[in-house]
Amino acid sequence: MPVSKSSIAFSVLAIATLLFAPLTNAMGDHNPPLRSWANGASTQRIVEFVDRVTDVDSPDYLPPTERVAVFDNDGTLWAEQPAYFQVLFAADVARERLRENPELAEDPDYKTFSEGGLKAVAAGGHEALFQLVFASHTGVSNADFQQSVRRWLDSARHPKTEKRYDAMVYQPMLELLHYLREHEFSTWIVSGGGVSFMRVWTEEVYGIPPQQVIGSRVHMRYEETGDGPRLMREAAISHVNDGPGKPVGIQQVIGKRPVLAVGNSDGDFEMLRWTTASSPSLGVLIHHTDDEREWAYDRDSAIGHLERGLDEAPGRGWVVVDMKADWKRVFAAH
Amino acid sequence: MPVSKSSIAFSVLAIATLLFAPLTNAMGDHNPPLRSWANGASTQRIVEFVDRVTDVDSPDYLPPTERVAVFDNDGTLWAEQPAYFQVLFAADVARERLRENPELAEDPDYKTFSEGGLKAVAAGGHEALFQLVFASHTGVSNADFQQSVRRWLDSARHPKTEKRYDAMVYQPMLELLHYLREHEFSTWIVSGGGVSFMRVWTEEVYGIPPQQVIGSRVHMRYEETGDGPRLMREAAISHVNDGPGKPVGIQQVIGKRPVLAVGNSDGDFEMLRWTTASSPSLGVLIHHTDDEREWAYDRDSAIGHLERGLDEAPGRGWVVVDMKADWKRVFAAH
Numbered sequence: 210m211p212v213s214k215s216s217i218a219f220s221v222l223a224i225a226t227l228l229f230a231p232l233t234n235a236m237g238d239h240n241p242p243l244r245s246w247a248n249g250a251s252t253q254r255i256v257e258f259v260d261r262v263t264d265v266d267s268p269d270y271l272p273p274t275e276r277v278a279v280f281d282n283d284g285t286l287w288a289e290q291p292a293y294f295q296v297l298f299a300a301d302v303a304r305e306r307l308r309e310n311p312e313l314a315e316d317p318d319y320k321t322f323s324e325g326g327l328k329a330v331a332a333g334g335h336e337a338l339f340q341l342v343f344a345s346h347t348g349v350s351n352a353d354f355q356q357s358v359r360r361w362l363d364s365a366r367h368p369k370t371e372k373r374y375d376a377m378v379y380q381p382m383l384e385l386l387h388y389l390r391e392h393e394f395s396t397w398i399v400s401g402g403g404v405s406f407m408r409v410w411t412e413e414v415y416g417i418p419p420q421q422v423i424g425s426r427v428h429m430r431y432e433e434t435g436d437g438p439r440l441m442r443e444a445a446i447s448h449v450n451d452g453p454g455k456p457v458g459i460q461q462v463i464g465k466r467p468v469l470a471v472g473n474s475d476g477d478f479e480m481l482r483w484t485t486a487s488s489p490s491l492g493v494l495i496h497h498t499d500d501e502r503e504w505a506y507d508r509d510s511a512i513g514h515l516e517r518g519l520d521e522a523p524g525r526g527w528v529v530v531d532m533k534a535d536w537k538r539v540f541a542a543h
Numbered sequence: 544m545p546v547s548k549s550s551i552a553f554s555v556l557a558i559a560t561l562l563f564a565p566l567t568n569a570m571g572d573h574n575p576p577l578r579s580w581a582n583g584a585s586t587q588r589i590v591e592f593v594d595r596v597t598d599v600d601s602p603d604y605l606p607p608t609e610r611v612a613v614f615d616n617d618g619t620l621w622a623e624q625p626a627y628f629q630v631l632f633a634a635d636v637a638r639e640r641l642r643e644n645p646e647l648a649e650d651p652d653y654k655t656f657s658e659g660g661l662k663a664v665a666a667g668g669h670e671a672l673f674q675l676v677f678a679s680h681t682g683v684s685n686a687d688f689q690q691s692v693r694r695w696l697d698s699a700r701h702p703k704t705e706k707r708y709d710a711m712v713y714q715p716m717l718e719l720l721h722y723l724r725e726h727e728f729s730t731w732i733v734s735g736g737g738v739s740f741m742r743v744w745t746e747e748v749y750g751i752p753p754q755q756v757i758g759s760r761v762h763m764r765y766e767e768t769g770d771g772p773r774l775m776r777e778a779a780i781s782h783v784n785d786g787p788g789k790p791v792g793i794q795q796v797i798g799k800r801p802v803l804a805v806g807n808s809d810g811d812f813e814m815l816r817w818t819t820a821s822s823p824s825l826g827v828l829i830h831h832t833d834d835e836r837e838w839a840y841d842r843d844s845a846i847g848h849l850e851r852g853l854d855e856a857p858g859r860g861w862v863v864v865d866m867k868a869d870w871k872r873v874f875a876a877h
Contacts, residue, residue: 418608437820438790438820440790447782461738
């Protein structure tokens, strides 16, 4: 077989690719793992951190068991406007229950919502929110509850984008999760959202299995029935996994301190603080700056309120990701 | 090179070994994974279950993500006589605190113990036990608490065997844990014991990492200090992971139903019931029948009380392991 110049050139290229492949960094590959991230300072600092803790010759090397990465969910992995998606689910369920049993309108757990809708709930603070959660998330077995979440996901659509809610996940974050797992990090969700609500879809959407989802919880009661045992969801809050509750939830479930924490609001402040109080570590805040492709909000927003985090990030060395500048693409393609 | 008869025989043997190796079961290997288990019905049923759910051609095949195996700790993985080892730890800590601050003797959390010792605590039921836990396990950061557990483990010795407490683990159970992991099961502890107490040593002793340990919990509070953030242990029970609390703890942390559950007392009844209410599944009870090598106790014992489990195991198809007959060896060599 004659050997052409082009086949020699091809061979040289192939050999060079093989030789230098281990040296190309996350952004230099032909099929880069962080392809939706612009090549700016934020991206570089994340890649530099991963390189540093996975390089056996680095003084900051961490064995895989220590590579624990925690992610907030609402506003960090998927969108959270015009309201937390779980609250929109709760409203849909409460409306359906009220339609089926109109007398529930006088029940204390339904009263605020049935009279004033989501606006009244939002104005009523934590107490009104917990009532709506009780009205929509309890009094059923956990298995039945999770089936209702699945049905809702398959039928509900976002009021602005008309997408499925589980399609409103951020493509750059999917890439970051994948990139970290490729580097033997374990990836965890640490969210103020309900743990049983999230577990229905986190494995399929994010590749994060149920046992790596930490969230808020209602009480559960084991009971025997004629059909066998079941776990009933009760109208009492067992853990609020927000703010200072996040390091507590992390300790309860993981039992060790993460080395990478990513959030987007002041509800993530303590999680980033706890993570970065030890070294090596990295804290990352996703800053919602893109009013065209998504929503722009921070200091003045009730949902995703971000103020202390922006003020303290520079002094604490936390990376602030500017969605508009740092993300080439926002939502995942589906 | 001349070929001798013996080298031919050796080759035939080597080839036969290679050919038939996949067919030998767990007990037929030269270095059998369950070598401390007698070849009786209990062992066979466990091996048969593992073979069945890991054989891709079996109708009961389970993918590795579904192979969740849960183990009680006290009396199942390590001994629990003459008292739960964590209670002996609590008594040692409370005694030390009373020595340092004699005025604590009047504190409600210390009163029962300081006046009547462990006997009075045992007679006082749950309330007295919780008081002793508060007196010994709270009012400190979780990091300091775990250091005190480590110091105790390194200095305390069991009153009867004079072994380290973490040496009083059952060799057959270490082999079973290893055997299951070799077959891509994830192995979890689901214990009434305190989660932070166990996590200090479970990875080293059982190969079970912190995030796979589920236990009882006290409240934790996040606080900022001049030295940074810390998690303080508070005098309030947040979850009692015993009896009906075990399926609840499993759902909260793992988020899916196990397929294999191993326990030794009626505190494990609901865990076995919950696990075996779905199929394929297996429930196993370790029955303490060996008064020479360990302790013999069941229906009349306060610690490790086993009555309903023994009564219902045959009807429910649960395996009852007879420690005396089924275990060739009890404690691990150290």
